[in-house]
Amino acid sequence: MNMDWTPGQAAGNDEVVIAHGGGGEQTRRLIAEHVLPKLGNALLAPLMDSAVLTVAAGRIAFTTDSFVVQPLVFPGGDIGRLAVCGTVNDLAVMGAVPQALSLALVLEEGLPFRMLDQVVDSIAAAAREAGVVVATGDTKVIERHRGDGMIITTAGIGVMREGMELSPRRIEPGDRVIVTGRIADHGLAVMSAREGLAFETELLSDVAPLGGLVEAICRAGADLKFMRDPTRGGLAGVVADLADDTGLSIELDEAAIPLSRAARHTAELLGLDPLSIANEGKVVAVAPAADADRLIDACRSHPLGREAAVIGRFTEAQPALVELITRSGGRRVVQRPYGEELPRIC
Amino acid sequence: MVQNKTEILIKQIEETAGQLGDVQLMEICGTHTVSLFRTGVKSLLPANVHLISGPGCPVCVTSQGYIDEACELAGRPGMTICTYGDMVRVPGRVGSLEHLRARGAQVVVVYSPRDAVRYAASHPDREVVFLGVGFETTAPATAAAVLEAQREGLKNFSVLTAHKLVMPAMLAMLATGEMRVNGFLCPGHVSIVTGSEVYRPIVQVYARPCVVAGFEPEQLLRGILQLLRQLTQGRAEVENVYGVAVTPDGNPSAQRILEQVFEPADAVWRAMGTIPLSGLELRAAWSDFDARRRFGVIFGKDYDPPGCRCGEVIQGKTQPIECPLFARTCTPATPVGPCMVSSEGTCAAWYKYGRSGTDRAMFHNAGGSRR
Numbered sequence: 001m002n003m004d005w006t007p008g009q010a011a012g013n014d015e016v017v018i019a020h021g022g023g024g025e026q027t028r029r030l031i032a033e034h035v036l037p038k039l040g041n042a043l044l045a046p047l048m049d050s051a052v053l054t055v056a057a058g059r060i061a062f063t064t065d066s067f068v069v070q071p072l073v074f075p076g077g078d079i080g081r082l083a084v085c086g087t088v089n090d091l092a093v094m095g096a097v098p099q100a101l102s103l104a105l106v107l108e109e110g111l112p113f114r115m116l117d118q119v120v121d122s123i124a125a126a127a128r129e130a131g132v133v134v135a136t137g138d139t140k141v142i143e144r145h146r147g148d149g150m151i152i153t154t155a156g157i158g159v160m161r162e163g164m165e166l167s168p169r170r171i172e173p174g175d176r177v178i179v180t181g182r183i184a185d186h187g188l189a190v191m192s193a194r195e196g197l198a199f200e201t202e203l204l205s206d207v208a209p210l211g212g213l214v215e216a217i218c219r220a221g222a223d224l225k226f227m228r229d230p231t232r233g234g235l236a237g238v239v240a241d242l243a244d245d246t247g248l249s250i251e252l253d254e255a256a257i258p259l260s261r262a263a264r265h266t267a268e269l270l271g272l273d274p275l276s277i278a279n280e281g282k283v284v285a286v287a288p289a290a291d292a293d294r295l296i297d298a299c300r301s302h303p304l305g306r307e308a309a310v311i312g313r314f315t316e317a318q319p320a321l322v323e324l325i326t327r328s329g330g331r332r333v334v335q336r337p338y339g340e341e342l343p344r345i346c
Numbered sequence: 347m348v349q350n351k352t353e354i355l356i357k358q359i360e361e362t363a364g365q366l367g368d369v370q371l372m373e374i375c376g377t378h379t380v381s382l383f384r385t386g387v388k389s390l391l392p393a394n395v396h397l398i399s400g401p402g403c404p405v406c407v408t409s410q411g412y413i414d415e416a417c418e419l420a421g422r423p424g425m426t427i428c429t430y431g432d433m434v435r436v437p438g439r440v441g442s443l444e445h446l447r448a449r450g451a452q453v454v455v456v457y458s459p460r461d462a463v464r465y466a467a468s469h470p471d472r473e474v475v476f477l478g479v480g481f482e483t484t485a486p487a488t489a490a491a492v493l494e495a496q497r498e499g500l501k502n503f504s505v506l507t508a509h510k511l512v513m514p515a516m517l518a519m520l521a522t523g524e525m526r527v528n529g530f531l532c533p534g535h536v537s538i539v540t541g542s543e544v545y546r547p548i549v550q551v552y553a554r555p556c557v558v559a560g561f562e563p564e565q566l567l568r569g570i571l572q573l574l575r576q577l578t579q580g581r582a583e584v585e586n587v588y589g590v591a592v593t594p595d596g597n598p599s600a601q602r603i604l605e606q607v608f609e610p611a612d613a614v615w616r617a618m619g620t621i622p623l624s625g626l627e628l629r630a631a632w633s634d635f636d637a638r639r640r641f642g643v644i645f646g647k648d649y650d651p652p653g654c655r656c657g658e659v660i661q662g663k664t665q666p667i668e669c670p671l672f673a674r675t676c677t678p679a680t681p682v683g684p685c686m687v688s689s690e691g692t693c694a695a696w697y698k699y700g701r702s703g704t705d706r707a708m709f710h711n712a713g714g715s716r717r
Contacts, residue, residue, distance in 0.1 A: 323700075326563070327563065328352045328564075329386065332388075332699040338678035338679050
């Protein structure tokens with residue numbers, strides 16, 4: 001599963017060279033041979049300076065994200081799939097229907113074409129799965145040692161659904177917090193493949209486009225108040241933000257939070273809190289208690305939401321904090337993690 | 347089922363603690379500290395049972411001089427520092443390893459010293475120095491790495507040692523006669539290596555009960571209950587509720603490899619000064635792998651950052667909330683001392699998990715500086 005390439009190892013004509021980023025014949029060939037056959041569509045194919053899209057009148061959601069994951073390929077996914085899903089999911093959880101993406105590839109000199117091909121294939125597959133087109137793009141090449149193989153930036157637009165009003169300001173005491181499935185798999189799977197930390201695990205990244213699941217959630221007929229995908233910072237980051245933004249406290253029930261045995265044990269081994277570990281295929285949603293069951297049923301009707309669960313509720317306790325009721329019945333505070341979570345010593 | 351066992355234990359703890367006045371129990375293991383908070387066990391204890399975190403966080407007990415030494419090495423050309431993640435954010439006099447890395451130093455986070463050996467093997471043009479910190483739990487892995495480096499004939503791997511031994515520090519604290527601690531919750535991981543009998547002098551000389559426990563809520567509660575029972579019965583014995591992992595004599599192969607590679611030496615503990623024979627240094631036969639000898643670094647003087655009370659915190663003399671910097675100028679994002687840096691540090695645990703989930707006062711005190 002692990003990538004069998006490190007910067008500076010490829011040789012011959014099978015690798016990206018600086019000239020591929022020069023904007024000349026080599027750039028044209030790179031795109032013609034390695035990008036267009038996989039991603040080609042009516043919008044991208046003309047290779048004009050901008051793509052021109054026709055979208056429904058109304059509100060447009062617009063977002064961007066950069067992807068620098070190491071290693072480029074990890075259990076359950078790769079940087080290409082991540083770059084599509086990350087941006088598509090940011091649109092979806094805003095209540096938008098994702099439409100089109102831009103794709104900027106920053107390639108490091110020496111990157112083998114087979115790695116590039118693998119990633120572009122993966123981008124194409126993920127875009128198909130998500131129902132979006134890659135409408136415009138750019139390619140640059142940087143000198144060896146200035147990037148870890150490849151950096152991808154995607155931006156995306158989506159059309160906002162009518163009648164959706166997602167805002168933490170609408171959240172009230174008693175509202176429920178829902179998560180659509182097992183947490184922490186992505187972060188742990190990537191860590192398991194990282195140089196210097198490599199360990200055997202059955203865990204796979206949950207990276208997936210969430211448009212379909214969000215569609216199911218939006219059609220549940222619930223008074224949906226908030227959605228976010230708990231990526232970096234994990235579930236802890238999202239609920240900490242919610243407590244800050246609403247001025248309300250949140251009580252989470254540890255026993256209700258979906259977490260695989262493997263993830264729980266791996267996190268324990270590394271000294272990490274599963275609540276703080278990144279996910280790439282989950283939604284955290286908030287709705288009134290009366291709508292919670294309806295929402296859970298809707299999630300479970302979708303393959304990506306089979307393990308959806310109500311994990312907590314908002315309360316009026318002050319100051320606003322997130323508290324976790326632990327499996328043993330104790331209580332502790334949940335906070336936004338500081339920067340990168342680091343494995344502990346022993 | 348688990349819930350029931352926990353509930354029964356808590357009830358028993360309440361009944362036993364009811365026969366006692368204020369009780370101070372010390373855990374001497376960073377993983378215990380974190381588990382007590384993370385599992386919420388701390389919030390379940392009766393008000394008169396106080397858990398104090400002792401010098402059990404490997405990063406926290408590491409002297410400031412060592413951090414400066416590591417930073418000095420990291421700044422030299424051609425040098426790669428391999429370290430456990432917790433170490434990279436500890437501030438030294440000239441910034442942390444994290445800052446040095448941002449300025450171009452090569453600092454690589456590894457999960458095991460063997461990864462550092464592998465890194466050295468695949469980067470023959472670099473001098474790779476592993477920061478050997480931690481107690482009896484991590485020291486055998488460092489010893490194994492040194493043996494592996496020697497077997498493979500690596501000339502570019504060395505260790506900057508600051509390994510420490512738990513028992514000499516406990517005895518040194520007790521010898522001051524100022525310790526208010528009534529009993530010790532002894533570390534599960536360390537005891538796997540040393541065996542539970544190592545705590546015998548504490549019960550014999552200082553008449554403080556010692557109970558070895560694991561890290562699950564039930565283990566923690568059982569350990570605390572046994573300590574309280576000993577206190578009500580006026581006993582001071584070594585007990586082990588973690589029998590699945592810990593034996594009286596410990597792990598002989600881990601002890602052998604420690605003995606083979608290291609020898610006990612005086613060691614500087616943060617704010618506790620030099621404790622005789624409380625550290626491990628490489629034996630003369632392995633001096634080629636000793637970064638200190640190889641690069642001529644001099645162990646800097648130990649000091650506490652101004653205002654920082656980590657030194658008192660790790661000895662259980664001060665609670666984090668009593669430190670004027672806690673949650674004000676010292677937070678996980680801007681740590682002043684190591685107890686806020688390490689995920690196993692007492693201050694970090696207090697800050698992250700709350701002194702107790704229901705204690706909102708702490709967060710009131712912290713005020714607007716928390717964001």
